[in-house]
Amino acid sequence: MAQFISNPLWAVSLLWVCIIQGSAVAWGGAQGHHLKPFPLCLFSVVLIADRRYQKKDSVISSVHTKVKGISQTEARIWDTVEYTLPIQGINSFFVLTNIIKTENQVQGLCPETGKCVNYNTTIKTCEVAAWCPVESIKKAPEPAILRSAENFTVLIKNNIHFPKFNYTKRNISPDFNISCTYNKNTAPHCPIFRLGDILRASGENFSEVAVQGGIVGIEINWDCNLDKWLHRCEPKYGFRRLDDKKTNEALYPGNNFRFAKYYKQAGGKEERTLIKAYGIRFDILVFGTAGRFDFFELLVYIGSALSYFGLAQFVVDFLITSYSCRCFKYNPVKEYYIKKKCEMVPGPRWTLLYVTFVDEPHIFMIDKFLRTSLQKVKGEVIHRNTGDFMRAAKLQLQHPDEVVSLLGDSEEVHPLQSQGGPASSSSSSSCERPAWCSCGKCRPAKGYWEQLCCRRKNGACITTSDLFEHLVLSRPMLKFVLLYKEPLLDLNGEACNRKFRHCAYKQYIHWRFGEEDLEERALIPNCCRWKIRDAFPSENGEYAGFVKKA
Known part of the structure; x- marks a missing residue:
């Protein structure tokens, strides 16, 4: 009991409910009818469940990621440097899953499109000044070259701050176990995620998305209660696919871009390898609010509830007609008010x-x-x-x-x-x-x-x-x-x-x-x-x- 009373939230809620219900009983007895308890219960539930007694603030955050993993294909071994490309957006990281290479390109006149010239004695072709040979038009390889990237892991470091309360926290606890892997049930607060598990949690298959790429969102929700008696501030993770995966509706389905690696030949002529890279971009979306008990917020909510439920008139009527307090003594004016306000009008009954x-x-x-x-x-x-x-x-x-x-x-x-x-x-x-x-x-x-x-x-x-x-x-x-x-x-x-x-x-x-x-x-x-x-x-x-x- 002492622990219950020491909790200001429950004490205030109990006091408010008791005042309202006590007034309702007194009023019902004076007027010969009973008030339904549903509005009062609804008011109490919203007050506690939605924490309307708190002052709120929105989160400010920063994100840092590290991807780890090694993949071996038929042609080569891929490490972090090769499949993790520079960040393409804020709070994002990109993992390469599939490629189309065009090697040994040099600048010159390519027999593709442009000016029509003699290709040989019998054939004519169009030529254009470009990197030759030009990129071949073909589909992405199936299955994806780096389909084994689903076993890669990413460490997400997220620092948050609530300026109104001068409160700072991060998603990595001091007793963090570096060998853990995120699991919704067994390790819901672990910041290390397996890429295949992320796709599975968003309702997708990693091997299928890896062919043409895609965009996946990692949601980090900070719903913090900063009251001392009910302190709670831990992240909750969620996952969903953000891009349009339907080929017949999307103009360019998937996610890809091009980049090149340049070399110098023995004679000094420049040469490059063009790479069309397909991959999955992971966007980290951080949102959340924090709340802390504030007496003025509680007063504002009580005032709005009184107005919304029409309890203001009820309270005034109770004060006018109350006989329970010594300061409200009986007088003919109160009796006349009750009779006029609660005059009984018989209904249309055959009796x-x-x-x-x-x-x-x-x-x-x-x-x-x-x-x-x-x-x-x-x-x-x-x-x-x-x-x-x-x-x-x-x-x-x-x-x-x-x-x-x-x-x-x-x-x-x-x-x-x-x-x-x-x-x-x-x-x-x-x-x-x-x-x-x-x-x-x-x-x-x-x-x-x-x-x-x-x-x-x-x-x-x-x-x-x-x-x-x-x-x-x-x-x-x-x-x-x-x-x-x-x-x-x-x-x-x-x-x-x-x-x-x-x-x-x-x-x-x-x-x-x-x-x-x-x-x-x-x-x-x-x-x-x-x-x-x-x-x-x-x-x-x-x-x-x-x-x-x-």
């Missing part, structure tokens, strides 16, 4: 219903599966919002005194609200009255959602009110409302009762619920529904009833 009773002042929202009569279910109270129903009612009346006498006192249903005791004697017989009915006007119903009375306690039914008669059942009122919406509506047809009946349903809902947005989920009491059906009966005696909305 959502709205009901109202004549002896209750509020609307009730039912959002649960019914396991008994709807009359017995207690819902959440919703305050009633009055609509413009009274205006539409007043437009229908022609005389002001009628308005005063009928609607001037909109509290006419108040006696119905306060009236208790047994139901009206004019109700249906007790054998037909359901157990859940309180007004004596309801009829038996099978569905739980249809077992709803107009009142909670026993008393007079709302259908006995004059307002119900004039606002819901009045044919002139219903006709006015229908024509107000559709002036050319035909109300004399066979299906006129259906139009009046559905309009009466809506009239009742607007009267008792006061909000049009509750219309599709507002339930009409059983007694009111049958009162409307009796006033505007169906032609075939069938009714669809309330349809549950999905």
Whole structure:
């Protein structure tokens, strides 16, 4: 445990994760929901895996190579001086694998191309001033002359430097074993490489590439962690072919160039041997970065993560609504903020219903599966919002005194609200009255959602009110409302009762619920529904009833 705490990286990471997760738990408890841990885990993984807490620097390097090996062919013995030619580029070395020789060349007029002259008495030819004889046009020998060069080895010395951290290192360790040979598994840090192994690691066959030559890259990657508690700075080697090896796509496939060796004949005339050299050029590519812990880099990453994941708003909300700290005491402002920010909005579920009773002042929202009569279910109270129903009612009346006498006192249903005791004697017989009915006007119903009375306690039914008669059942009122919406509506047809009946349903809902947005989920009491059906009966005696909305 002490070793874990002494590691600043793990300590900082653990502290940060604990702060975020603790805040998430507190916030989830206060708001009644839980935050998903995936963004927090992703943040922690990126912080550690990508070392975002470190300051970075790019590598500066120098490379030096030495090739060793001897090859014997049919004609001669080849040593390092002969097959290793001068460097053709930065951080590169070239190994000769195949040649075409044109020997004993001297300057003169060659019978090849140019001026047409007599070659002899019967043949004419073109001649040109050049080194004669000119180079013969022929393919590279197969197999390659120096195909055994795959057994040659190369020692690569690589020194690196990271200027920001003033850090220098090389790929040869003090306890370097000069007899080792690089192997990815058994000797991954050995700087001595066999040429055949390099080609094999790049997916090529040395004997095939040796015929026309090629270019192979040796990659040295320095990915260094310079933190004291996790120090690591060792090279990783990789190999790949860089040139285009396809003959049909490359204009000049392979890798070759020409050079000459000059001599003086006995008479002082200059002579040379032209050599077309094929070989493999090895380019050493060094790249890498080093990192070291930096507190400001950590702060910058935390700030960007807060912004990216939207945690800034989360932290502010937590500070505003927190009750865990002494400095954040309860006050009405915080309570109001929580209610406004986390107000619950019920979704479109068929279990959502709205009901109202004549002896209750509020609307009730039912959002649960019914396991008994709807009359017995207690819902959440919703305050009633009055609509413009009274205006539409007043437009229908022609005389002001009628308005005063009928609607001037909109509290006419108040006696119905306060009236208790047994139901009206004019109700249906007790054998037909359901157990859940309180007004004596309801009829038996099978569905739980249809077992709803107009009142909670026993008393007079709302259908006995004059307002119900004039606002819901009045044919002139219903006709006015229908024509107000559709002036050319035909109300004399066979299906006129259906139009009046559905309009009466809506009239009742607007009267008792006061909000049009509750219309599709507002339930009409059983007694009111049958009162409307009796006033505007169906032609075939069938009714669809309330349809549950999905």
